[in-house]
Amino acid sequence: MKNQYFKAASGMYINYFLLGMVNIILASNMPSLTEQWDTDSTGISYLIAAIGIGRLLTYGLSGVLSDKFGRKPLIMVSSVIMGVFLIGIPFSPTYEMAFVFALLAGISNSAMDAGTYPALTEMFPESAGSASVMVKAFGSLGATILPFIILFLTTNQLFYGFAFLVPAVIYFMNMFLVLSASFPRKSEAVSKEEVLHSNRFITEPKFWSEGVALIIIGFTSTALFTVSQIWLPSFGQEVAGMQSSSAIKLLSYYSVGSLISVLLLSILLNKWIKPVTVILLYPMITLLTVIIILTIHSPIVLSFSSFFLGASTAGIFQLTIAIMTELFWRKKGTVTGIVATASSLASVILPIATGLIAKSGDISHIFLFDCFIATIGILAAAFVYYRYKKLTQHQTIFDHG
Structure with missing residues (x-):
C-alpha cells in the first residue's frame, strides 16, 4: 500500500470491521430487544429487513453524490449516521423509533459503500481487486468478534447496549481519522485513470453488455x-438428520471458509490471478458444492461443503464492483451504486422467495433454486470474461504485468 493513503485506507477498513458487527448485531441481541419493545423474533427480522430497505432506496443517490462531491464526505456522513443508529437502538423506547434507526443504518451502509469502493480503486488502481476484497475480510472479522463481546456482557451481567455503544464510539473516533487522511484529488484520479485505461483497453467497454452482466x-x-446463510442449518437438520447444535456449526464452517478465501484472494489478486477469473471460477465451485449437498446427505460431507460454500461465495460482490469501476471509471460512484442496488434487491427478495419455497415442505427445493441462481451467475461471468478478454490487451487468467 502507498503510505500516502495508508491512513485513509485504515479508516475505511475499520468502518467495515465495525459494519461486520452491525450486520449481525440485531439478530445477536434478539432476546434483549424483543423484551425491550415487547415484540417477537419476527419483529426483529422486520428491523433487519428495514436496514436492507434503507440500503436499497438510497444506493443510487449515494453513488451519484459520491461522483459529485467526492468520496471522503460520504464516508464521513456514513460514520455519523451509523453512530446514531448504534446509540439509538438500545435507548429506543418504542419499536417504531427503532425501525427509523434501522432505516438510517441502511442509508449509512449505502453511503459507506458508494464512498469506499471507488476511493479504494482510486488509491490502489494496480491492485483494486485486492483492496476491495479486504473490505470483506474486515467485515468477516468484525462478525466473528461480536459474539464474544455479547458473551462477555452476558456472563458479567452487563447492559447489552454496550455491544452497540462501543462500536458507536469507535465510529465517531474513526471519523476524525478519515477527516485528517488524504484522498486522491479528483483531477489526479482522473488523469491516472485515463493513462491506465488507455494502456489496458483496446476498445471502450459497453454498459449495456458487460455492464448489465x-x-x-x-x-x-x-x-x-x-441462501446459504439462511438455510444451511435447516437443511442440516431436516435432510442430513443433524442435531440443532451441530447444524448451527455449519455456519461457523461457512464463515471460516469465507474468511480464508478473502485472505487468499487479497494475496493472489496482487500478482497471479485476475478478478474476472475469480467471478467465473467461484460460482462454478458453488454449483458443484450444492450438487454434492443435494446428492450426498451426510453430516460430514455437509460440514466440508459448508466450508467450500463459504469460500466460493466470499468476495464476489466486491470483485464485481472492482471490475465495474475499472470498466466504467468515469462514473465509479454511480456504477457502484447500481451494482449495490442489485445486491440489495437480492438480500430483500431471496429471504421471501426461499421462505415461500420452504412452505411447500421440501427444503431441498431451495438448494435446487440455488443451483439455478448459480447457473445464471456462471453464464453472466462467462460473458464478462469473454468481453474482458476482447477489450483488454493483457491476458485474462494470469497477470504478470
Missing part, C-alpha cells in the same frame, strides 16, 4: 450468499 452478478453473488 456485472449487475446480474451483483444480484446472483448476494443471492447465493443469502
